[in-house]
Amino acid sequence: MSEQSGPNLQEIFAASNGQHQDLWKALWDDGSYIPWDRGGSSPSLIDLLKDYPSLVQPPSPDTTLKALVPGCGRGYDVLLFASHGFNAYGLELSSSGVAEAQKNAEKTYPNHRGKYTFITGDFFTKDLENSMGGEEAKFDIVYDYTFLCALDPSQGLRPKWAARMAELVKPGGRLICLEFPLYKSFDLPGPPWPLRSEIYAELLEGVGFVREMHVTPKRYLEAGEGSDMISVWKRG
């Protein structure tokens, strides 16, 4: 994570008059302060995919599963899903972020078991559908880490996040949430905006997801202060 001497992320967002999408893009375009980037996938996700092989197992050898990571930043998690054989997509609002992800992939992705694709677009519009070259925008797995908490709850985006997840996850497919930040007090500013497991449940059960798993990760990033949980949601 980069440090800077000027205002921190919360102060920058507080001063932005609610124009958060422009701000994410400006931060990526400037490129000198990307404090959320942790240089790799969370060990919590790495362990989950290893410990629960059924999550990454295609139903038959000639099937390729499809994964999506919205707000993918430099795309580490997209590459992780690709390394498990998925046809993996990263969606990122910022074209500079996508360029970074592409650069990172070319540098670090050694084994081309699955394919990766990075798409510039807004999660809340049909940008994804319009950029998939005729492939259906329906996924076996969607992964959320530091995306829901990057959306200001006062802008009413959480129910829209849940409704969009229900559109993007195939019937029978799964949404994996690395729940963060569960430790953070509600009176503190975001991003990340505070979350709780109950908030995920209310949002996702409301759009037809059923929680299949709710576990404490064996390993986790310090940022979660030991409070992170993983939930796996199945779409009926």
Ligand SMILES: C[S@@+](CC[C@H](N)C(=O)[O-])C[C@H]1O[C@@H](n2cnc3c(N)ncnc32)[C@H](O)[C@@H]1O
């Ligand atoms: C807190 S960062 C997390 C990035 C990445 N998941 C990681 O862990 O490094 C949130 C990301 O979501 C992107 N983002 C914000 N709003 C978005 C939207 N509506 N559609 C797609 N991406 C968005 C931002 O540009 C930013 O890269």
